[in-house]
Amino acid sequence: MLFREFNDLSSVRRLRQLAETPYDLTRPGALDGERLQNYRAATGGFDYLYATQRLDEQTLDSLQDLADEAGLVEQFIAMKSGEVMNRIEGFDSENRPVLHTACRDIFSDAPRHPGATEQAREQLARLRRFLDDLDRGRIVNHRGETFTTMVQVGIGGSDLGPRALYIALERYRLPGRSARFIANVDPDDAAAVLSSIDLSRTLFNVVSKSGSTLETLTNERLVKAALRDAGLDPARHLLAVTGVGSPMDNPRDYLASFHMYDYIGGRYSATSMVGGVTLGFALGHDVFVEILKGAHAVDVAAEERSIRANVPLLMALTGIWNRCFLGHQTLAVLPYSQALLRFPAHLQQCDMESNGKSISRNGIPVSWPTGPIVWGEPGTNGQHAFYQLLHQGTTTVPAEFIGFRRSQYGRDITVDNTSSQEKLVANMLAQSMALATGREHANPNKRFAGNRPSSVLIGDRLTPASMGALLALYESKIVFQGFCWNINSFDQEGVQLGKVLAGRLLDVLAAARENGSKNLDGKSLEYALLTASGCLNPTRK
Ligand code: G6Q
Secondary structure (H helix, E strand, C coil): CCCCCHHHCHHHHHHHHHCCCCCCCCCCCCCCHHHHHHCEEEECCEEEECCCCCCCHHHHHHHHHHHHHCCHHHHHHHHHCCCEEECCCCCCCCCEECCHHHHCHHHCCCCCCHHHHHHHHHHHHHHHHHHHHHHCCCCCCCCCCCCCEEEEECCHHHCHHHHHHHHHCHHHCCCCCEEEEECCCCHHHHHHHHCCCCHHHEEEEEEECCCCCHHHHHHHHHHHHHHHHCCCCHHHCEEEEEECCCCCCCHHHCCEEEEECCCCCHHHCCCCHHHHHHHHHHHCHHHHHHHHHHHHHHHHHCCCCCHHHCHHHHHHHHHHHHHHHCCCCEEEEEEECHHHCCHHHHHHHHHHHHHCCCEECCCCECCCCCCCEEECCCCCHHHHCCHHHHHHCCCCCCEEEEEECCCCCCCCCEECCEEHHHHHHHHHHHHHHHHHHCECCCCHHHCECCCCCEEEEEECCCCHHHHHHHHHHHHHHHHHHHHHHCECCCCCHHHHHHHHHHHHHHHHHHHHHHCCCCCCCCCCHHHHHHHHHCCCCHHHC
16 A cells, blocks of 8 residues: 655645734634633543634634545554555665554453454453562562562653653552662762662563663662662562563562564553553552553544544644644643643653654655654743743644542642632643733733634643543554644654664773773773764764
């Protein structure tokens, strides 16, 4: 099958015309009650409010045409059913299906890909048995004590999603249990964690799909050395989550080991065992299952063809409107929830590693913009930091606000007749309005130009199920955008070159050490390394 290029779609031409006069949010009455009421959609317990985007009915109709013409929902269903989506036509590529949704299809009587869902069920059952053994004291440390801490050792997709979810849901921690994370090869990352835990009551969960990632294998060695130094047997403290047949797939080296499969991409793997083991340990098996349920509800809803009723599809198309037709290069994701502190970091990877591409699935350079630069921080903190640029800077930054009507802990205070949670939500809505409408002022320095697009995703409360839903909303949004831009959202060739060059530098350094050479020491270390390794002209090597 030859995929259709974005620029060849007739709806793209129509959208370009419409983009010449986008909806003016600053016009008096541009944001009336009727618009606020009509420009909202709901999926997975979230309401998506998009009246503050620069689009109207004509734009929405044309975005619907774009979704239909590009076959976005058909491609999504094909992905869920196991079609090989991770590929570039005519060129060497990973050439695999993309089946992260199968981890959540366990609630379905007729899963879209029964084989992958069966494997997910098996892993989940294995996890349940392992967690049961911990709960019942069948797995204990050498002194017969239970384990209280799990440290996940992994990087990139084997860290960001699980970490973001854990921080989001710490409120649901089991008594006496907690999780920590070591990702960076920076030894200070591990040192800080190791110096603040009781090693004897800690399990280290080494997570690597490939089983060959430099940072993770180095940190595994570091952790083992720390355990031995403390007189502990690493085999009693180490777990593994890895791909079938990977160099780490040696169950005898670990207290327990779990599998993930090559059809689940790292950045889409939080709902596989990559997230399951640590989240299950710290929050409980049932909480992990609730996350899966929330995600599954969105996976099902994302098959809806009408963009006005399918939030991830609508988020994807709104993003494409801003990126390709209104020309905005970046996207701020601004959660008004402190618990979502690391969610933007997860999205940075999920979105930018997926859609930061410039070759189409037909193997030709694209001539249209693809993924935006994604970044963000929780509000209201951000308001006291970078919002100045959002409101008055020379770059228009579309924003996606995320908030909840109720707090997680339910512990609040009423000051001046409003609760802190109400203050939080009011601030979020106010920011969205201020960006849209702007403000005239005689003093130019106090003027707000307005017409800065944003949307609000609001749920009732941040729970395991709503966290799962939020995760899946963004995963599907990203996937829909990739389909529309006709790029492969599932590989990551762009991270390879730097890794190869770092390997060369380290080889040079190691060889110099072995030869007892002093040349590489002292001031000129970096210069000597770079020249000796051939990194200055990598294409020739
Ligand atoms: C994610 C990427 C990447 C990957 C890490 C860790 O989609 O592939 O971030 O997750 O490089 O890889 P391993 O899990 O193989 O150690």
